[in-house]
Every structure is written in structure tokens, then in C-alpha cells.
Amino acid sequence: MAPKVLMVAEKPSIALAIASALSGGRMSTRRGSTEVHEFDGMFLGFPVHYKVTSVIGHVFSVDFPARFQDWNSTNPLDLFDAPIVKSESTPKANCFYSINLRHLSQEARGCGHLVLWLDCDREGENICFEVIECTGFQSTAGKKVHRARFSSVTEKDILKAMNSLVEPNKNEAQAVDARQEIDLKVGVAFTRFQTSYFNGKYGNLDSRVISYGPCQTPTLGFCVRRHLQINTFKPEKFWTLHPYIMYKGYELKLDWQRHRLFDSDVTQMFRNFVKEDGFLKVIGISEKQVSKGRPAGLNTVNLLKVASSALGFGPQLAMQLAERLYTQGFISYPRTESTAYPASFDYKGTLGALARNPVWGDYVQQLLSDGYHKPRSGTDAGDHPPITPMSSASENILGHDAWKLYQYICQHFLGTLSPDCKYTSFSFTSCFRLAKAFGIGVHNSSKSISFTLPAIFHMHEHHRVYNSLCYLQNYLYKFSKILLLHGIKAYEPWGSTQPPDHLSESELISLMEENGIGTDASIPVHINNICERNYVQVQAGRRLVPTALGISLIRGYQLIDPDLCLPDIRSFIEQQISLVAKGQADHSLVVEHVIEQFKRKFIYFVKQIENMDALFEAEFSPLSDSGRVLSKCGKCLRYMKHIPTQPSRLYCGTCEEIYYTPPKGTIKLYKELTCPLDNFELLIFSMPGPEGKSFPFCPYCYNNPPFEGIDNIFGASKSSSSVKLGKGAGMPCFLCPHPTCQHSMISQGVCACPECDGTLVLDPVSAPRWRLYCNMCNCLVSLPEGAHRISTTGDHCPECDSTIIEVDFNKKTTPLKDGATLHIGCILCDELLYSLVEIKHGKSFSRNARHRGRGRGRGRRGHSGRGRGSKKQHDPRMSFRDF
């Protein structure tokens, strides 16, 4: 059998391109975690069997070990010296691709060579070593690792790279390791300190996390800098003259060449001169040919700028739309830095694909028949070609927003192939004759007051210039060199100088790009971050207006240590890790050095925090003045206040303790019931919307789970729970294993979830639309509607072990004979109850399926709680109706 060669790319699209190029399209493709393309070919002069697959970005990410994860017991300062661990990045919830790591180690089995086709940048080089680690290639004798260096994913470049394989560059990979460690330690240390300090002191900051980061903070800094410029702007009054002439009913306003004066009296003097004379003489006309070059190819950052400024789409939305257009085959890969097309690019073919489009098809035909120009040369970053339409679409197919974005991408592409845009700009200059005023008999332009009719031109799509007013100007010039002044306007004052507007998102993207803050893929994330943290708000025209919180933070850094919010902080880190990438400095020495510097900055920042706090004090209210009285503290038995602004929390003024509550919902007192474990009054949390779940929780247990390892025992890992538990997310009652408390999962749990490993729990306040919800997934089951009361009993069904429930039907609507209202039974085995229950929705079963077999559900009974049909119990997708 031919030896096997495994090739790994950074994303599925590249794997496909490489396999297609090397196999000439003759390959077989099978679906693994990611697609695997297989074919036979030659490698280093020998016949081999190729397998080409990909990862999906980074395989690993860095974090602190578990013992540093607890905010309360970890001093943020210690994070600088803490170890860091690499662990497999958890795949996205809606992603069928499960696991990069296992996929790779499986595919690598039996392969003698590994060829790394990761993107040719530092991140790609870093992922090379992640792949090597996953495949175990490094450690096995007789196996060889190769790095393909390609400048584009064209067939030519792929073949060229194949013939000049090199070794992966450890230095570049280590530079990324260094950046990861520095970003993690600095970001997390500052974030935890700020969050604890300010959220522990003020009640209306309106952000769960007061985050800091070497990218997001300078991004915020740009917005605040502009805001402060606006606030400190001192307007000045100015005066100007605007004479009017009439032409065939048109009133034409002329601009004064002096533009404006800051002196009222002098302006008034000029005004009188002009008015007294009443005539203007045309002394010159200019006709300029102006040319605007056709654009180069479109890259991500430029797309984002136009999307924001012209289409009104934020970067996050724009990328989502672009991503969808890409996966549907309408445009090429949307994340690219390059604005230059590869030499081999098939313009004709791409134009051909657009030729039948009803909107611009005619223009495309014209370009094809009259000949198109090659795009202006841009820059080639060696990643992907510029963003280009791939096939024709219509608004009906794409929907409004995606269509607008697609339309721009098409028009930009057609623009790159069109002739340069040429247009003519006309203007004429006229002057008021100063003869009278200055007693000079002859016109002298040096002593005249000149006015200009502003150049008027209109560019039509496809660069045709129309301008009826140009003819008008010509007419004026030829036939009427002396113009009668129709009127003159000069208000007092005409106006005042205006401050700049708030930073537009598009300007911000440019600033970030210029200063090396973020990358094309991460710029939208950083902007989104500062919005979500409530540091800025996007207002009309997509302008970013900082909030009181955002301003206080930046002004605070400016007072304590301006470096912290200047863009240079990113370039400093970049410059340091570049030394590692070039092999000029040792990885660990650089990390140590940079971390040490930031540690010192951190210590100083903590010491000086009062300076920032003074700004917060002026702007925000202390916890003791915030919120409204809600429930009793179990320790001091005094009332605590609920502070509903993010992060939602309770504050006990007596104990000076904070108890975080689940986010994004309403919180009410739960019938003044108390938790048997700690005496705190129970609360009921309701998620918004008609289908929103409600559940009781004890504020103390929620923040300090009384039973260790709740996650492991019940498989309800915080991330997989459909309820976003949020900060301190410990244990709501639906996870509580208390054996006798009437609110615990043991008491309220009814049966195993049909779709995951969770337990269906009675929603105690769902009347009259009674229901059960799963304590782990989205599964929702409606119970008989309109019942007065539904409650669990202490009994279990002898047949399926579900909890027996008691239903008190409404007198008028009771389905029971003779108008009886009380009915007791098992919802699965009792014919009547079974006929009245209905599964509403449940989406997430596949994700949790792998937790199966760990015994939970009814908890102490393990599997026995799962339905009665033992024959079907192994199918996790079994619908509720199949029981």
C-alpha cells in the first residue's frame, strides 16, 4: 500500500482548494469533523496516498489553571506570576464539527508525512505546532513534518509551495505564544481588579464586567478622545457674505473667497461696499478635468468601513452577512487583507458570472465587449484574493441586508475593472468693482472682493458626468460678464465655528488599522466589546458616543498612567514579540520582561485607583443608595437591596456583602419562603418573554454552592445549561440535591428529559400555562392548561419511576367525570395526563448526548429515571411522544 501523507489547512475552504489543485479535481471527499479529501499522487518522487483536511482556526487556547479561576480567592496581582495552561478550544455550540484534536490524531494514524498548509502568518505558524502536537508527529521516529509556504491559494502557488517545502518556524510560533500569555495576564488582571473594585462600590455602572484589554481599551480611548475634543471646543462667532444673482429664475449663491471673518464691523463694511455697487464682473472661469482612479480590490477592513458609513451595518453584522454570502457561494472568502488580485485572476470569468444580472448586467456586457481595465494594483498580503462576487444573485434570494452588501461588493468589483472616473469641474470667479469704494477708475483685481460660484458637478453611476449647471455657467460667462447683484445675505453673526462630530465607526476602523489595533477579523469584536460593556453607544449615522462609564475609565487612565489607554501599548507588545519572531530574543525572556513591566504598572494603578475613583464618585451612586429593598439576608435577618442594573445583584448593607443574581430577567420575592440551608429568603427569577422559564433560587446558595462538584454530579456544566446563570453561577434550586426541601430538584423534578441528560422540573409559577422545563437544555413540556394547581408529590411511578404529580383542574374545564377536579398520576403512564402533555420545543440534544451514561436525571437512581420504554432508551433523540 502506498505511504500516506496528511496535509492540514487552517480552514475547510483552503483544504478544498489545495486538494482540488493537487488532484486536478479527481479526489474523493468524506465528512469527518471537517471534510477529508483523498487522492493518489506523487510526493518527493514516490507514489503516495494523500489526505487533505483542516482544523477550524486555533486548536488550543490559553487560560489560567483552575485554582486561579475563583475571583474571590485569587489576588489579581498573582496572575502575573501564575502558570498558564493550553487547553483545547471548545467548539462553538451550533457547530457540527466536534473536536479538532481527536479528528487530527485519528487522521494522522498511519501517515508518514505531515504537510502543514496553515495560513502563512504568525498565527498560522503557531497553529502548525498545535497540529504537530495533536498528531503526535513530533515524537514518532521516521515521520517527517513539512511546512508549505504559499502566497495565495491559486493552483500555481500551491504547486510551487509543494515543490519547495520547508520546516515550520518555531520562532514565529513562539511569538504568538508570547502574545497570548501577555494579553491573558494583563487583560485578566486589570479586568478582575477594576470589576471587583468598582462593581463592589457603585450600584449603577450598568456593566457586568469593567474590562481592560490592550486592544479594546485604546479603541475606547479613540472614542473618548474625540468626545473630549468636542466638550472642550470653544465656538467662535464668524461673519461672511453671500451675494445672490438670479438667472432664469435660479437663485445662485456665491461664496466669498475670503470664506469668513471673525470681525463683525469689517464684514459689515465689505457688505456695504458690495451692496452699494450692485454689480459683479466675471473675471475668470476655470474648467478643470478631474480624474478619480478606479479602486483596487476590496479587502475586509474597507468593506467594513463602507458597510458602516454607507449601508449603516455595524462591523459585526456586516461580517455575518458576508460570511453567509460566502458559504452560499455568492462571494469569495470575506476575511482578507489583500487589495491586489493574483496575476492569474480570471476577470472575464467573474464578469461572465454577473452578465445576466438584471441590475448591472448591461454594464457588465459592455465591459466584456468594449474591454475592461485591470484593477489598480493594491497590496498583496499573501492571504486571500480581494473580496469578489462569485455568482449572480437577486434581492429575493438574499434578503434585504445581504443584498445591499452583495450589491456593494459587485459594484466595487465592476468599479475596479472600469475606466478611471473623469469629470469636469467648473467654477467662475467674479468680483465686485471697487472703483467707487476706493475711487479708482480702473478695475484692479488686487483690490477687489472676489466671489466664486462653487463648482457643481454630478457623477453618474459608471462615471458619466451630467451637469446642466455647467452649461449655465458657460452661458453666464459668454453672454453676461457683468452680473446684477440680486441680494446679499450677511447675518450677524453668520454662524459659529463647529466642533467635530463624534467619531464615526468608519473613522474608528481606520484609526484602529493605522495604529495596528486588532486585525481584520478582530476589529469588529473589539468595537462590539466596548458597546456591550456599555462604554460607548452607537448613535445616528453610526457615530460612537462614549458613556459616562467609558469616559470615567479613560480619564482615569489618563490621570494615573496614560500608557494604559494609548494605542502605543499594542505596538509595544507587537514590537517586543517581533523580536521573538525574528529569533533576536528568547521567548521566555521577552515574556518575563514585558510581564514585569505590566506588573509594575498594575501595582501603581492599584495604588493610585483613588484618582480614577474620584471620577466615578462624581458620576455614579454608591451601592448603599442603589436599588430597592427586596429580601432578607439569612445572616443578619435584615432586608437586602436588589440592584437591577448590570450586574444584577443583592446588597446587604449590614453585612456589606454582595450576592449576584441571574442576569437578564426579573427577580421577585418567592412567597417569603426561606432556604433550609442558610435561612436566606428565596427569590424567583423569570426570563423575559412568554416562554421564559422561571425558577426559584437562594441568593446565598447561588453564589456559594453548598454541595461540592454540583457540575460533575449532575452533568449540568455551566456552559451547557440553557439558563445563562451568569456571575457566581452556582446553584439555583433546580440543581439542588437537597433531599427534603420542597424546591429542590429532588422534589420538583418529574422525569428525565427526553432530549438530554437533564431532568424535567416543574416550573412552580407557570400557572395557568403549567409546564415542565429541563434543567439543562431548552426542552419545554406543557402540562394540562388552566389547572388551578399542579404540584409534585413524594411518590414515584412504579412503572417508570417518574414523580407522581397532583393536578387540581378548573371546575369548568375539568376533563374528569362528574366534574371532579383532583387527579393524581404519572405524566407518562397515566392515559389522561399523557394525552394532555405536549413537548413544546427542544433544540439542543446532540451536544449533550455525549454526557449520557453518567447517571443523573433522577440523580440517585441514575438511568432508571429515563422513561419506561427500555428498548428505546439508548436513542437520545427519541421524541417525547415516543415514550
Add this chain to the structure above:
DNA sequence: GCAAGGTC
């Protein structure tokens, strides 16, 4: 609950 960087 935290950073920034890949990608789906």
C-alpha cells in the same frame, strides 16, 4: 465574569 487571536 476576564484578553486577543484564529474560525465556524
